[in-house]
Amino acid sequence: MAGHTRFSKRLEGIFPEKRLFLKSDDATRFVRLSSGTQAAMAVGGAALLTWTAFASAMVLITSLGAGEARDQAARDQQMYAERLNALSLERDARAEEARAAQERFTLALDQVSRMQSQLLASEERRSELETGVAVVQSTLRTAMEERDAARAAEAEATRELAALTGTGTTEAAQMRDLEQTLAFLTDALTGTAAERDGLQGAHGAATAEIEELLLSQQLTAERNNRVFELLEDAVTVSVAPLERMFEEAGVPADRILEEIRRNSSGQGGPLVPMSFSTRSLPQDELSYRTEQILAGLDRLNLHRMAVDQLPFAMPVKSAFRFTSPFGYRRDPKGGGTRMHKGTDFAASLGTPIYSTAEGVVVKAGWNRGFGRMVKIRHAFGYETVYAHMSKLRVKEGQRVSRGERIGDMGSTGRSTGVHLHYEVHQSGKPVNPMSFIKAGKNVL
Structure with missing residues (x-):
């Protein structure tokens, strides 16, 4: 009881009793606030303030944690996107190298095809000229045969007339016939000579063009062969250092290349024989050389893929x-x-x-x-x-x-x-x- 009295006095000392006066127009009222009521109000206010501070802190901590998680996720996503972009750029660079090599090979093949088309056209022109010369010669032979037949018929008619009349004809008629015959023969011989000269000129021109076409054919064949030699040398020069590198490192190149060929999609491909129409090289030899070049390019591509996956590079690039x-x-x-x-x-x-x-x-x-x-x-x-x-x-x-x-x-x-x-x-x-x-x- 004494303890309770001391507590009440101490509480009154901290929270003295207060009265609140409420005045209206017709009356004045007051509200009595005891020490216990004031203490309860103070404790309730302090509890409310503490809870508000605690709730605010929890909300702030949760917000900061969520923001940091979002920032970390954004950084991870950005890093992943940058890595994907780098891989995409590298893949595009490799594809561009293969596409450039294929374009160079296609360009060379187009040049070979154009040269062969020109050669075929020259062959056709030469064949047409040979046919024209044969037709002209046949026409000339026919005209000469007809002229000989006319002369024979004229001689036969003259003999028959002579047998019937004794002289064949009167002197005046004989002179006229002779003049007409001489004129006809002169015209025929003149036309034949002119036609012969024209045929000789055409034959000379045809011979010169045929020689020119043969020379052009030979040059085209040499150019075709040179293009194939350059392509074959380029493939050999590109593949040889890579094969030597695998051999020096003791790496089984054939097994690795076969594994890459088996596991890599979109690489290599069937070697389709290509057909060319030309007399410079046999068809089988052209197809064989073309297939060898394509096989060499495919092997070069497989070597490059293998080199990227094997530890041939230096781990340190600075001075060491x-x-x-x-x-x-x-x-x-x-x-x-x-x-x-x-x-x-x-x-x-x-x-x-x-x-x-x-x-x-x-x-x-x-x-x-x-x-x-x-x-x-x-x-x-x-x-x-x-x-x-x-x-x-x-x-x-x-x-x-x-x-x-x-x-x-x-x-x-x-x-x-x-x-x-x-x-x-x-x-x-x-x-x-x-x-x-x-x-x-x-x-x-």
């Missing part, structure tokens, strides 16, 4: 120092001889590191011995490892292209200084990365 090769060496940290499964490149801190081939990032994070490292899985059972980096620029599951930056050089993990430890694995077994780098040095 080659510090440790592949093979057994003395352990620089713990002593003793151990197998060094990669190759070390030393440069300054933060030097960019690039993917040596297309692939998918299967590991991007911390490794106890390698520090910050990236492992990329490539086609045909190959993998590459990039270790001791100071910063990673890719994530697991990300697809990267050859020459794409994946991190910065550093000295994390078990390392004696800033460098890149680079490994190449084939079917899970480490191989010397320099065999690939040296093979691709003069090609890429």
